[in-house]
Amino acid sequence: MEPGSMEPGSVEPGGVEPGGVEPGGMEPGGVEPGGMEPGGMEPGGMEPGGMEPGSVEPGSVEPGSVEPGSMEPGSMEPTSMEPLEMFRDVKPARCVEPARSVEPARCVEPARSVEPARCVEPARSVEPARSVEPARGVEPARGVEPASVDSLKVLYQSCDYIIVDKHWDIRIDSKMWYEKRTVQKQLGLRFPELADPGTYYGFRFCHQLDYSTSGVLCVALNKAAAGRVYHCFKDRRATKVYLALVRGWVEEEMMSLDFSIGENTTEGRTHMMCIQGTDGCENPKPCRTHLTVLEYGAYDGGPVTKVLLQPLTGRTHQLRVHCEAVGHPIVGDYTYSLGADSAPYRMMLHAHLLHLPLQPLPLQAVAPDPFTTPADPRWRPQRCLRTVEGAVETLLEHRAAEERTEREEKERRQREERRKQQEERRKRWRGREESEEQRRMCQQWLSEWTDV
Known part of the structure; x- marks a missing residue:
């Protein structure tokens, strides 16, 4: 694949179903980042040595489909390729680098950022609970x-x-x-x-x-x-x-x-x-x-x-x-x-x-x-x-x-009680019989006043 042969965003997110393409059978740029099954290889997305053993048969890798150093040791015989041919094989690997420019296609992934908006929709069903929220005005x-x-x-x-x-x-x-x-x-x-x-x-x-x-x-x-x-x-x-x-x-x-x-x-x-x-x-x-x-x-x-x-x-x-x-x-x-x-x-x-x-x-x-x-x-x-x-x-x-009525009534009762007590004392004084000694003392007191 020539550098820049794939337009960014030429494949919509999720356009390839998992398992729909055999390993090694995909054209460059045929799958958006993140769309390959485990064992598949994102352009520019694998560290050296990141391929699982046996995921690609020896000799089945197209030129440019593997970055330098991504092949496992022993996957090719040393005699199967001249040094010049190896050099030529490495150059196309740089063609894959533009696939890194596909990463902006991940910027298209705003669709994923929109998904949280769908999570907001359930919040509408919670709105009735807000009617209980009188707390603000309460x-x-x-x-x-x-x-x-x-x-x-x-x-x-x-x-x-x-x-x-x-x-x-x-x-x-x-x-x-x-x-x-x-x-x-x-x-x-x-x-x-x-x-x-x-x-x-x-x-x-x-x-x-x-x-x-x-x-x-x-x-x-x-x-x-x-x-x-x-x-x-x-x-x-x-x-x-x-x-x-x-x-x-x-x-x-x-x-x-x-x-x-x-x-x-x-x-x-x-x-x-x-x-x-x-x-x-x-x-x-x-x-x-x-x-x-x-x-x-x-x-x-x-x-x-x-x-x-x-x-x-x-x-x-x-x-x-x-x-x-x-x-x-x-x-x-x-x-x-x-x-x-x-x-x-x-x-x-x-x-x-x-x-x-x-x-x-x-x-x-x-x-x-x-x-x-x-x-x-x-x-x-x-x-x-x-x-x-x-x-x-x-x-x-x-x-x-x-x-006020209770207070007035209480005062009236108190006055009535005092009046009754005074009347009782007068009655007790009037009804009390004088003794001989009391009469004698009274007579003596009167005679003293008379003599004066």
Whole structure:
């Protein structure tokens, strides 16, 4: 083959099927680089001594098809070729070098670089998952990403308290050594200097939230501060407000849920609660929750209602059990749906507000609403009855009026009690009989004054 007898790119990539040409039977340039079977020889692509023994019969090699030194020792008899003829045979071997210019044909291999583009096509099928990516617009709710030990969000901090926005898939604390993601660990990492070595967990949690519930969580930094909050909860003066998405459309815009709740002793339902009258209900206690409808809409195409919940008592799983009892379970409640409601990425229950009437100033914190369309596009509100802010303001005003009434009633009772005590003392003094000694002393006192 004369030098330059093959035009670059005269053979399309993949034009020769593997095994379609016998070794030694190919014309120069008949196969693109990379198209030959093992044992075949790319032009310019074999190092000296790279041919496998027996891949070419002695004498079957055309002039120029083998580079100098590429033949195995002993493949030709020394007497079969004169020195001049050997020299002539070497020259054509240089003809093969232009085949190296075929390597630019490998530049044509962009077709292979296009193949990754085909790999991108499956990404289109993944796009629906991006609809769950509210994470970008969900800074308040922190999206759907899992919690980590360094993802603590602080809502309020003082010398006595830290209030955080608990993530929806993290425990508050744990005695298990292998439990690495807890609010306790988050606080220890963020505020190591505030940890109290005199406590088991290092921090005093003033109340509890379920593992799958997000929102406001109050932490006391000393014993006196913890005691003040404890009395607020004990006397039911603390105001807690939750947001939730519940299955179905709640017909009554406002409901008072009064169901006593006890432990469920049914086999297979440990760590669950149930309402009084249910089989296996043990030691039920009175519970009360106030429900206010905010919006009607759909989640994943199914009807749901966004509600505001105010627990007036503090029982375990109270809100979850009460919503279940009226036929409107909380969306994503895996436990009380017995595993049936597993499609949502979380349980849609969020502690939105906590108000503590401490002295001299009350303490209040709000964790932003995570149940919005930018946060989770699967939630589609259709009809709004009242906004979260408006409902919370109304609730706080009502709560403040109740507190004033309670305070006035308490003062009235105290005044009445003091009046009764004074009356009792007067009655005791009037009814007491004077002894002879008392009368004698009284007469003596009167005579002394008379003599004067």
